[in-house]
Amino acid sequence: MRKILTILGALCAILFWTGAGETSDPVLSVTEIPAEIAASCADSAAGEAMTCHQSDFSRQWVAKTDRGHLFLVTDESCLGNGCRVWLVEKSAGSVVMLLTFNKIFRLHNGSGKYPVVESYTELAASQGVYSRYEWNGLTYTRTSSRPVYLVDGWECGTLKECRFAASEALKQQQVDRAVKIWENTHGISWI
Structure with missing residues (x-):
């Protein structure tokens, strides 16, 4: 009797957890895409990098x-x-x-x-x-x-954040770094 109650309890729990007519492991088949x-x-557009x-x-x-x-x-x-x-x-x-x-x-x-x-x-x-x-x-x-x-592959952030990063680079006497930031954000190759 105890085994039957345990099995019935487990089945009720599964039905409650998944809902009627659903499985506990939902699947999307390739044919359903x-x-x-x-x-x-x-x-895809021609010339796109893919x-x-x-x-x-x-x-x-x-x-x-x-x-x-x-x-x-x-x-x-x-x-x-x-x-x-x-x-x-x-x-x-x-x-x-x-x-x-x-x-x-x-x-x-x-x-x-x-x-x-x-x-x-x-x-x-x-x-x-x-x-x-x-x-x-x-x-x-x-x-x-x-x-x-x-x-150079490093994300300096928004325009405002990059402006701050360039100013900080100048304060630390990293002029080349500051120039690169300004070139990428404003197209200016000199400070």
Whole structure:
């Protein structure tokens, strides 16, 4: 009798934890990937710094929502700066793409069940931008965008932060460093 009660208790716990008709290990199969994602490599712009071979999509579960489950989809065969990541939501009978962003990103817990997405996009060898996307109840919207500058592979920050870094370099008599910062941020090759 004790074994039967234990088994029934475990089954009730599993049903309560996952919900009716769901598994405890949500999966997004390759055949469920939305068509616009599957075709993305073929549609990429010519001249963009990426290489496409046969797509190799990885799917990673992110969170459970009221409507279903969130997954990150990445094309592991994509190389270069133009590679994208897709956040999709799988619900009963459909898979919907919610957001696409660059492959350099972080997810943070938001106020709800949808994570905050922060991504980095390289604009040039000396410039990039951090974008923040938040769920507004219906869709993801960009809530902030912060341009940053890079000097010799080092991120000095926003224009104001780089100006401060150049001033500090001058105070420490690192004139070459200050000049490089000014060249990358303002196009000025002298101080």
